[in-house]
Amino acid sequence: MPFNADAVTLALMALLAALIIGIVAYAVSARGRAGRRVREAATIRAAIIEYFRRSGVQVAAECTTIEPGGRYIVMVESEPMKRFRLSHIIEMTVREHVRKTCGVEVDKMYWRFPIKEAGQEAAGQAAEKKAEQTSDEYINEGLEHYRHIPRPEVTEVPWESFEQVSSTGRDKDGQESK
Structure with a gap:
């Protein structure tokens, strides 16, 4: 049986062409699906x-x-x-x-x-006026509660006072005294 290189080359070229056509068709359909989405x-x-x-x-x-x-x-x-x-x-x-x-x-x-935050006192007063004008009672209830929330105050404490407070009530072994 003689080996014909032209027939094998032709078959490989046809397979390659089919593969390229398949890849292009898949890319076009994927792009169409993405556009539809x-x-x-x-x-x-x-x-x-x-x-x-x-x-x-x-x-x-x-x-x-x-x-x-x-x-x-x-x-x-x-x-x-x-x-x-x-x-x-x-x-x-x-x-x-x-x-x-x-x-x-x-x-x-x-x-x-x-909910838009009122960062300053003037903004808080503007929020009060807006709350009075707003016809929705749900937001009015929330703003009324928000006005009376106390602001937290944070200060620095020296390390020595922390050690003193943490050791109060403990004896030298680290056990709590009664």
């Missing part, structure tokens, strides 16, 4: 913001997915409101709205309710 995340974000806007609440939302082909994770940020006290109930209706609107399942929702 980005578009779906933007659609979910817009649907959630619109859902809350209709109820008169302004929120910020972000949407992402971790695993390929996985469900989406949504992060919602809003100022603290009494109506969000039971956010897990609202979460169920938001998930249902996203499923109906976008046709996509939301796996998890995370909520964030930042």
